[in-house]
Amino acid sequence: MRVSICAHGAAEEVTGSKHLLDLDGCQVLLECGMFQGRRAEARKRNLSLPFAVAAVKAVILSHAHFDHCGNLPSLVKAGFDGAIHCTPATRDLASLILLDSAHIQAKDAEYVNHRRKRGKDRSAVEVEPLYTEEDVVHTLEHCLTTGYGRSFSVADGIRASFLDAGHILGSALVVVEGQGLRIGFTGDLGRPGLPILRDPQVLPPVDYLICESTYGNRLHDPLGQTMDELAEVIVSTAKKGGRVVIPAFAVERTQELIYFLHLLHDQERIPDIPIYVDSPMAVNATAIFRAHPECYDGETRRAFADHAQNPFGFSRLSLVTDLAESKKLNELRLPHVVISASGMCEAGRILHHLVRSVPDHRDTILIVGFMAQNTLGRRLADREKQVKIFGETYPLRARVKILNAFSAHADYEEMLTYLRRLERKRLKGIFLVHGEPEAQANLKKVLEQDGFARVEILHQGEPVELA
Numbered sequence: 001m002r003v004s005i006c007a008h009g010a011a012e013e014v015t016g017s018k019h020l021l022d023l024d025g026c027q028v029l030l031e032c033g034m035f036q037g038r039r040a041e042a043r044k045r046n047l048s049l050p051f052a053v054a055a056v057k058a059v060i061l062s063h064a065h066f067d068h069c070g071n072l073p074s075l076v077k078a079g080f081d082g083a084i085h086c087t088p089a090t091r092d093l094a095s096l097i098l099l100d101s102a103h104i105q106a107k108d109a110e111y112v113n114h115r116r117k118r119g120k121d122r123s124a125v126e127v128e129p130l131y132t133e134e135d136v137v138h139t140l141e142h143c144l145t146t147g148y149g150r151s152f153s154v155a156d157g158i159r160a161s162f163l164d165a166g167h168i169l170g171s172a173l174v175v176v177e178g179q180g181l182r183i184g185f186t187g188d189l190g191r192p193g194l195p196i197l198r199d200p201q202v203l204p205p206v207d208y209l210i211c212e213s214t215y216g217n218r219l220h221d222p223l224g225q226t227m228d229e230l231a232e233v234i235v236s237t238a239k240k241g242g243r244v245v246i247p248a249f250a251v252e253r254t255q256e257l258i259y260f261l262h263l264l265h266d267q268e269r270i271p272d273i274p275i276y277v278d279s280p281m282a283v284n285a286t287a288i289f290r291a292h293p294e295c296y297d298g299e300t301r302r303a304f305a306d307h308a309q310n311p312f313g314f315s316r317l318s319l320v321t322d323l324a325e326s327k328k329l330n331e332l333r334l335p336h337v338v339i340s341a342s343g344m345c346e347a348g349r350i351l352h353h354l355v356r357s358v359p360d361h362r363d364t365i366l367i368v369g370f371m372a373q374n375t376l377g378r379r380l381a382d383r384e385k386q387v388k389i390f391g392e393t394y395p396l397r398a399r400v401k402i403l404n405a406f407s408a409h410a411d412y413e414e415m416l417t418y419l420r421r422l423e424r425k426r427l428k429g430i431f432l433v434h435g436e437p438e439a440q441a442n443l444k445k446v447l448e449q450d451g452f453a454r455v456e457i458l459h460q461g462e463p464v465e466l467a
C-alpha cells in the first residue's frame with residue numbers, strides 16, 4: 001500500500017493551491033486554485049495542469065477563495081469527470097467568483113487582442129481566456145454539496161467530511177479517511193472570534209495534517225476593539241460633515257462590515273446616516289450570505305433574532321448595482337458611508353469615490369484589508385502626499401485610518417493554540433503548505449519547539465510518502 005501527498009501549487013507560496021493525495025492509486029485532488037502573479041508566468045502555470053487529469057477520481061474543495069477554486073474550470077475542460085465535493089455555501093460563492101473571473105478574462109482577452117490588431121502592442125500574442133462562462137457552468141454541474149459534520153463517499157473505500165474552518169462563509173477543514181489512515185487538511189484556517197462564523201472546530205485524531213502557514217511569522221491586532229474603532233471613524237467623520245469611503249473585497253470583508261455596521265446602528269452608537277454597498281459583486285455575495293444562516297455562529301443568530309431581521313439587511317443599508325446610481329453617490333453632500341470594490345483600489349467603482357474623497361479633508365478613507373505593493377490602496381495606506389487616479393494627480397487631504405484586526409487567517413500564535421488541541425499520540429506528521437518561505441520556516445520552528453514531530457515543508461511537485 002502506498003499513500004503520498006504532492007503539492008502542485010501553494011508550495012512555498014500562497015497562490016494556486018492544488019494538493020494531490022494518492023491513496024494506493026486512487027487520486028484525490030484537494031483544491032484547484034488559480035495561480036496569481038506576473039501575467040506570463042501565471043498564464044503558463046494555469047494553462048497546463050502538472051498532473052494526469054484523467055487519473056483524478058474526485059476533488060475536495062475547502063472554500064471558495066479564488067486561489068483555491070479558481071482553476072476548477074480548466075480541470076473540467078481538461079477532461080476531469082468526477083465530483084467536486086464542497087459545502088453548499090462554498091458552491092454558491094464559487095459560482096459567483098468563477099463566473100466573475102470568466103467575465104473578466106473575456107474582457108481582458110478582448111482588450112489585448114484589440115490592441116494587437118491595431119498594432120499598438122506588436123509583441124502581444126492572440127489571447128484566449130482560460131475558460132468561459134459556459135465552462136464555469138459545466139464545472140458547477142460537477143459539484144456535490146455536503147453540510148458540516150456529515151461523512152460522504154469520495155471513491156471506493158475513501159470517505160471524507162467537513163468541519164468548520166471559521167475562515168469565510170462555507171469554509172471547511174477536510175478529513176479524508178482511506179487505506180487505514182486519517183488525513184486532515186486545514187484549507188485556510190480561520191480565527192476564533194471572527195464575526196458571523198463559528199470558530200474553527202477541533203479536528204478528530206489524525207495520522208497526518210496538511211496545514212496552511214500564511215501568517216506563520218505574523219501576529220494580528222486583537223479583534224476586540226474593531227467595533228469601537230469603526231464607530232469612532234464614523235462618528236468623527238459625520239461630525240465634520242464628511243463621508244467614510246471603505247475599499248473592501250466584495251466577498252466576506254464587505255459582509256463583515258455590514259454586520260458590524262448593523263450592530264452599531266442597532267446599538268445607536270453611530271449617527272443615523274445612509275450606508276451604501278456599491279459593487280454588483282458585493283451585492284450578489286451579500287445575497288448568498290443571507291441565504292446561508294446554517295453557517296452563522298450563535299452570537300450572530302442571537303443578535304438579530306428578536307427583531308426578525310437578517311444580519312445582512314437593515315433600514316439604513318442600500319445595495320447599489322446600477323452604475324448611474326453609483327455615480328449619483330458622488331453628488332451626495334450629506335454624511336454617509338460607501339463600501340466599494342476593488343479591495344486594493346486597482347479598478348472598479350471605488351476609484352470614482354476616491355477621486356472625490358482623496359482631496360477632501362472632511363472625508364475618511366478606511367483601510368480594512370491587506371494592500372499589496374504598487375497598488376493605489378498601498379499608496380493611500382502609506383499616506384503618500386499625492387496619488388494618481390485615472391491619470392490625474394490628487395493631493396491626499398482626507399484622513400486615512402487603518403484597521404488591522406480584520407484578517408480571516410489565524411496568525412502563528414492562534415495556529416499554535418489550535419494545533420495544541422490535536423491528539424498528538426496518533427499524529428505522525430504535519431506538512432506545511434500555503435505560505436511564503438519565511439512564514440513557513442518560522443511556523444516549522446514554533447511547532448518543533450512545541451514538540452511536534454516531523455514538521456515538513458512541501459516542495460512544488462515533490463511527492464512525500466505517508467505510509
Ligand SMILES: [Zn+2]
Pocket residue numbers: 063065167188
Ligand atoms: Zn482563503
